[in-house]
Structures are given as structure tokens and as C-alpha cells.
Amino acid sequence: MNTVTDRPFNILIVDDEEAVGRYVNRILSSAGYQTTVTVACADAIAAAALDRFDLLLTDVMMPEMSGAELAAVLRRAVPELNVLYLTGYADRLFREKVTLGAREAYLEKPCGATALRQAVSLAITGSTTGGVTQPVARV
């Protein structure tokens, strides 16, 4: 017998500033998303190898590699990965990427909780009211 259960959307949060990651995690996990937070890109890559993520939410300026470089690495395995760049300096992002690609968006820091939730929902579902879960058929 098939049953359908809702799986929370899974978000990988990457920011080398730990408190920023903690803030973002607090807002999104309390909204009902499943989250993994890392401060290091190497840890993010390792996490993505073990788990399926619906969204990469990443800072742009990081010491190991930029958010755009991290997204490119993760998309080698998951080309359809949605990416939301959380940046305090948007023109740095656009120096690196002339235009954003499909399934990519950016949100400027600082952002309030409502803007963050809506941007995440939009990035994953295409709607600001898309919900935090998706049905998963189980046999």
C-alpha cells in the first residue's frame, strides 16, 4: 500500500561567519525546514555527498572559495540544485557571475526573517507561499 508523507525541504546553509549561519538556521528551522549548517566549504561538500539538499543557501565571500564556486562544485553531482546567494555585497557576486543562472537567486544581507523565508520558498518552489514540505510517496 502506498502512503504519502511530507518531507521537509532540506537546506544546506554555508557561511564562514558562524553567527550568520546560526541566525539563518534559527529562522528556517523554526519555519519547518530541515537544515544543515556549515562554516567551511569543505564540510558543505562532504555534507552534500551524504544527503540530498533542495537548496544551497550560501554566502558569497568566503575564504576557501566563493559561493558561486561552491555552487558549481555541488551542481556537478546535482545539476538541478537550487541556489540562493546571501550576500552583504551584491556587486561582488556580479563581478564573478555576469548573470545568475537558472535556479539561482540572491538576497542581500541584512535581511529580515520574513524576507529570508519568502526568498527561500521562492527559490525552492517558485512561490513565496510554496510551503516547507513536499509529498514523498512511500511504498
Place this chain on the structure above:
Amino acid sequence: MTSVAPIDGDKLRHDFKNQLAIIRGFSEILLAEAAPADPRRQDFDEIHRAAGAALQLLARMYPNSCCP
């Protein structure tokens, strides 16, 4: 003679803005979670407003830092 590493202005601004975002973000959480009658609400609001004012000052100091 001691050599001094050049200051990366972009990174300084990025990191400073991060700290202000953290202050504003967590004060927003405190405000959202505090009961209406919590006597600390005014203090949380002061922190939130000051962080917002600091961010506006930063934007005025660097008016050309915007996306294309």
C-alpha cells in the same frame, strides 16, 4: 622595515556589515519571541533600531556599493 599587508576594503565592509546584520537579526528574533508585556522589549527595540541606523550610515558612507 616592517611590511604591512594592504587592507582589503571590500572584505572590511563585508565583515562589518555581517556583524551589524547579526546584531539586527538576533534582536529581531528577541522581539519576535518576547511576550507583549516583556519589560525588555524596549531594550531589544533599541538594539534593533541602532543596528538598522548603523547599516544606513554604512550605506551612506559607501553609496556606490550596489548591484548593477
